[in-house]
Amino acid sequence: xxxxxxxxxxxxxxxxxxxxxxxxxxxxxxxxxxxxxxxxxxxxxxxxxxxxxxxxxxxxxxxxxxxxxxxxxxxxxxxxxxxxxxxxxxxxxxxxxxxxxxxxxxxxxxxxxxxxxxxxxxxxxxxxxxxxxxxxxxxxxxxxxxxxxxxxxxxxxxxxxxxxxxxxxxxxxxxxxxxxxxxxxxxxxxxxxxxxxxxx
Amino acid sequence: xxxxxxxxxxxxxxxxxxxxxxxxxxxxxxxxxxxxxxxxxxxxxxxxxxxxxxxxxxxxxxxxxxxxxxxxxxxxxxxxxxxxxxxxxxxxxxxxxxxxxxxxxxxxxxxxxxxxxxxxxxxxxxxxxxxxxxxxxxxxxxxxxxxxxxxxxxxxxxxxxxxxxxxxxxxxx
Numbered sequence: 001x002x003x004x005x006x007x008x009x010x011x012x013x014x015x016x017x018x019x020x021x022x023x024x025x026x027x028x029x030x031x032x033x034x035x036x037x038x039x040x041x042x043x044x045x046x047x048x049x050x051x052x053x054x055x056x057x058x059x060x061x062x063x064x065x066x067x068x069x070x071x072x073x074x075x076x077x078x079x080x081x082x083x084x085x086x087x088x089x090x091x092x093x094x095x096x097x098x099x100x101x102x103x104x105x106x107x108x109x110x111x112x113x114x115x116x117x118x119x120x121x122x123x124x125x126x127x128x129x130x131x132x133x134x135x136x137x138x139x140x141x142x143x144x145x146x147x148x149x150x151x152x153x154x155x156x157x158x159x160x161x162x163x164x165x166x167x168x169x170x171x172x173x174x175x176x177x178x179x180x181x182x183x184x185x186x187x188x189x190x191x192x193x194x195x196x197x198x199x200x
Numbered sequence: 201x202x203x204x205x206x207x208x209x210x211x212x213x214x215x216x217x218x219x220x221x222x223x224x225x226x227x228x229x230x231x232x233x234x235x236x237x238x239x240x241x242x243x244x245x246x247x248x249x250x251x252x253x254x255x256x257x258x259x260x261x262x263x264x265x266x267x268x269x270x271x272x273x274x275x276x277x278x279x280x281x282x283x284x285x286x287x288x289x290x291x292x293x294x295x296x297x298x299x300x301x302x303x304x305x306x307x308x309x310x311x312x313x314x315x316x317x318x319x320x321x322x323x324x325x326x327x328x329x330x331x332x333x334x335x336x337x338x339x340x341x342x343x344x345x346x347x348x349x350x351x352x353x354x355x356x357x358x359x360x361x362x363x364x365x366x367x368x369x370x371x372x373x
Binding site: 003011017018023025030031035036038039045047052053054056057058066068070073074081082083086087089091092094095109110117122141159162183 | 209211214215218220221236239240270274276277281290294298300302303316318325328332333334336346349355356359360368
């Protein structure tokens with residue numbers, strides 16, 4: 001595809017992504033950090049739903065031979081240390097590298113500093129990559145997937161089984177704590193706004 | 201359009217929509233959803249204004265030349281546009297920082313928010329680039345491909361996030 005159309009496609013997909021992040025409030029610092037404090041389960045529910053949907057989609061696309069998977073390498077030291085630092089960063093910033101852009105769109109001015117910090121962070125790693133990777137080097141297991149660990153099962157079968165298991169987890173979570181409990185405030189705002197309109 | 205004017209969606213609807221975005225990503229771009237690579241692309245082009253030798257560094261050169269990174273940079277700009285359309289459509293107002301900070305006992309003083317944003321953003325991208333992906337690339341996309349490394353990355357993110365959040369914030373508001 002030509003660059004022009006790739007950019008148009010990216011913008012279009014991003015708009016849909018951004019609407020979903022804003023409507024679900026997963027881009028709110030209190031919601032992301034609230035998950036780490038186990039006082040708001042919105043982020044985990046959205047994350048599980050997106051993962052389960054992705055599993056079903058990729059099971060179908062690979063079974064039909066329409067797409068190839070691109071799993072990331074399991075570079076042991078980098079994954080463990082980098083993942084932990086990233087988690088700490090989410091808790092400090094109240095954002096992920098993707099949701100910070102939704103905060104910009106939402107009109108939060110402080111998110112611009114998170115992006116500037118992120119650019120400095122990416123530069124810090126880029127300029128010092130060989131040194132950092134050298135310190136963390138514990139070997140790599142390559143682009144290994146759980147489907148490789150169960151060679152008798154094709155990816156689509158393991159994918160659908162995993163998606164079904166995630167649906168069970170979501171049902172249990174929803175029974176334990178309905179999503180509207182976490183979004184209580186927003187629901188009230190919505191109701192009062194519409195009743196005001198009705199009175200007017 | 202009614203759906204766009206709605207104030208909130210269930211996290212399940214939002215998650216399903218984001219998961220479905222893997223279809224165009226894999227079919228048309230031959231890649232998975234992700235976000236943090238775009239920071240390297242942006243950094244490369246911004247820093248090339250001051251450091252013309254940056255394109256000689258293989259890591260930056262890669263992110264400044266491949267088509268899929270231009271697609272991903274457009275994706276994150278689209279995320280900002282989508283959130284803008286969404287909150288305007290439901291008739292809410294912008295603010296300097298999120299009102300949700302007070303739910304976890306954090307200061308809403310602008311200086312505190314800016315400083316914490318900068319430090320947080322730095323830590324966020326150092327971690328994501330060391331790990332080779334973020335909550336989108338390793339999280340949503342890596343798990344959907346049953347990646348073993350991505351599942352360890354997600355466990356590490358939650359561990360780092362839970363420990364840090366409990367040190368910095370209060371559970372009760």
